[in-house]
Amino acid sequence: xxxxxVRLPVARKxxxxxxxxxxxxxxxxxxxxxxxDTGYMRGHGTYMGDEKLVASVAGAVERVNKLICVKxxxxxxxxxxxxxxxxRVTEVQQKRWKxxxxxxxxxxxxxxxxxxxxxxxxxxxxxxxxAMRDYLQEGDLISAEVQAVFSDGAVSLHTRSLKYGKxxxxxxxxxSPSLVKRQKTHxxxxxxGASVILGNNGFIWIYPxxxxxxxxxxxxxxxxxxxxxxxxxxxxxxxxxxxxxxxQKLMLYDTSIVYCYEASHPxxxxxxxxxxxxxxxxxxxxxxxxxxxx
Amino acid sequence: MAGLELLSDEGYRxxxxxxxxxxxxxxxxxxxxxxxxxxxxxxxxxxxxxxVYGPHEMRGSRSKALHDxxxxxxxxxxxxxxxxxxxxxxxxxxxxxxxxxxxxxxxxAAILTQLYPRSQIDIYVQILQADGGNYCACVNAATLATxxxxxxxxxxxxxxxxxxxxxxxxxxLNYVEEAAGGPQVALALLPKSDQIALLEMNSRLHEDHLxxxxxxxxxxxxxxxxxxxxxxxxxxxxxxxxxxE
Numbered sequence: 167x168x169x170x171x172v173r174l175p176v177a178r179k180x181x182x183x184x185x186x187x188x189x190x191x192x193x194x195x196x197x198x199x200x201x202x203d204t205g206y207m208r209g210h211g212t213y214m215g216d217e218k219l220v221a222s223v224a225g226a227v228e229r230v231n232k233l234i235c236v237k238x239x240x241x242x243x244x245x246x247x248x249x250x251x252x253x254r255v256t257e258v259q260q261k262r263w264k265x266x267x268x269x270x271x272x273x274x275x276x277x278x279x280x281x282x283x284x285x286x287x288x289x290x291x292x293x294x295x296x297a298m299r300d301y302l303q304e305g306d307l308i309s310a311e312v313q314a315v316f317s318d319g320a321v322s323l324h325t326r327s328l329k330y331g332k333x334x335x336x337x338x339x340x341x342s343p344s345l346v347k348r349q350k351t352h353x354x355x356x357x358x359g360a361s362v363i364l365g366n367n368g369f370i371w372i373y374p375x376x377x378x379x380x381x382x383x384x385x386x387x388x389x390x391x392x393x394x395x396x397x398x399x400x401x402x403x404x405x406x407x408x409x410x411x412x413x414q415k416l417m418l419y420d421t422s423i424v425y426c427y428e429a430s431h432p433x434x435x436x437x438x439x440x441x442x443x444x445x446x447x448x449x450x451x452x453x454x455x456x457x458x459x460x
Numbered sequence: 461m462a463g464l465e466l467l468s469d470e471g472y473r474x475x476x477x478x479x480x481x482x483x484x485x486x487x488x489x490x491x492x493x494x495x496x497x498x499x500x501x502x503x504x505x506x507x508x509x510x511x512v513y514g515p516h517e518m519r520g521s522r523s524k525a526l527h528d529x530x531x532x533x534x535x536x537x538x539x540x541x542x543x544x545x546x547x548x549x550x551x552x553x554x555x556x557x558x559x560x561x562x563x564x565x566x567x568x569a570a571i572l573t574q575l576y577p578r579s580q581i582d583i584y585v586q587i588l589q590a591d592g593g594n595y596c597a598c599v600n601a602a603t604l605a606t607x608x609x610x611x612x613x614x615x616x617x618x619x620x621x622x623x624x625x626x627x628x629x630x631x632x633l634n635y636v637e638e639a640a641g642g643p644q645v646a647l648a649l650l651p652k653s654d655q656i657a658l659l660e661m662n663s664r665l666h667e668d669h670l671x672x673x674x675x676x677x678x679x680x681x682x683x684x685x686x687x688x689x690x691x692x693x694x695x696x697x698x699x700x701x702x703x704x705e
Contacts, residue, residue: 180694180698191700193693193696193697193700195607195616195689195692195693195696196607196612196613196614196615196616197613197614197615197616197650197651197652197653211612213572213612213614215614215653220614222572222612222613222614223607223610223611223612223613224607224610224692224695224696225610225696225700226696226700238610239610239696239699239700240496240497240608240609240610241609241610242496242514242515242516242610256517264517266517270514270515270516270517270576270579271516271517271578271579272517318577318578319576412493414702415699415702415703416702417703
């Protein structure tokens with residue numbers, strides 16, 4: 167039998183107090199009056215209450231010219247055209263799939279906005295509608311791009327590129343969407359031998375780097391070859407590193423993940439999840455990132 | 461009153477408080493990673509845990525969806541070990557169902573539901589230890605959890621109870637004072653605008669005394685607000701500092 171490790175409660179350390187810096191940000195809580203000046207425009211996270219602009223969420227005030235918004239610390243995903251998302255199919259309907267993407271309403275993926283197996287462009291026939299469940303069924307994970315945002319906030323997706331499509335073997339990590347940094351690309355082949363898709367919706371997919379990109383399959387054939395032990399270990403370590411970064415509220419992007427991965431090497435994979443180890447490796451990552459910025 | 465003296469001649473209550481004093485309130489936001497928002501709150505020996513999921517797609521029957529605003533779905537439950545005598549069912553009995561309805565009313569008044577048409581917001585609260593003022597502890601915990609989830613609200617909702625014993629209004633009753641059977645008022649208040657989200661009274665109270673009791677309750681709600689606001693501000697400050705930028 168494996169030895170059981172018993173841990174005792176420790177008082178939490180608050181970073182903000184130890185830094186003791188006067189935050190220059192304007193922080194508000196719900197019900198706080200932001201301004202009584204009527205010359206401003208009302209943005210997200212605010213409402214008008216008898217001639218006053220009042221905050222409705224807790225967070226930092228952002229001003230763009232005359233527009234005032236309050237950005238909450240964490241929310242559900244708000245879709246924007248061009249975002250890369252990872253989602254899970256929840257329902258197959260006529261001519262479309264419903265995809266759960268951590269948004270406030272399920273997203274839709276139309277049959278007409280995806281590349282069908284076979285590649286070439288053709289009309290969607292009645293047979294294709296009947297075979298929809300063969301392409302994607304309930305519970306499948308996909309990567310996609312946001313094509314349009316409807317007026318009620320629901321999102322329409324498309325997978326009209328070989329980059330997108332059904333996801334095969336790998337690990338999904340769900341984090342807050344506000345922790346994923348917006349970048350030029352969200353697909354990364356990391357030097358440690360695994361790849362990640364950093365979905366803007368906070369769903370992160372870690373998978374073994376494919377040897378050759380198969381062109382004609384259109385991302386529908388899932389590779390069920392066993393993944394080597396080494397690759398699985400790399401993926402598990404990456405997952406734990408991402409969880410550590412999230413626990414310490416550090417933005418996620420390729421550099422921060424790689425640095426954290428490298429900082430975690432002295433520890434065993436399972437030990438990365440211990441609070442004190444998390445703190446140590448994320449602190450190291452922070453310092454390296456600061457050095458990089460100069 | 462037989463036996464127990466709820467208010468001594470010196471003006472102290474059974475647990476050593478003055479008439480208008482609250483029990484010690486301790487709270488923490490963001491206790492679960494899985495939920496969209498969560499909070500833990502202790503009000504004296506009453507302990508409550510609240511989680512918020514949403515706004516998300518309608519679960520269960522889609523016909524319940526409202527086309528112009530979000531549906532607020534609440535569930536109140538008491539842990540089987542929360543009371544002196546072990547409870548049989550944690551939720552679904554008459555008392556819990558009533559409490560669930562009250563919570564729903566309270567939060568529909570506070571959350572800006574019209575921003576999220578056709579979606580659903582789930583609020584689950586559980587009492588881990590019951591020592592009087594369960595409804596109030598639940599509302600306070602759920603407020604923190606809702607703020608943690610980033611769901612827009614008009615204002616905080618702060619709740620506190622008040623009683624009337626020996627011609628004195630008492631704030632934030634504990635279990636012993638509740639069990640004595642005197643009149644009890646539970647008030648949920650939006651403290652900035654002084655609007656009442658919910659008001660409930662048990663047993664009978666003379667009309668002439670109502671104003672004093674209400675005043676004591678709303679004063680107590682504002683005291684609760686001061687504590688909750690400090691918790692939220694500390695949390696926001698901590699997280700923004702970590703996020704840096």
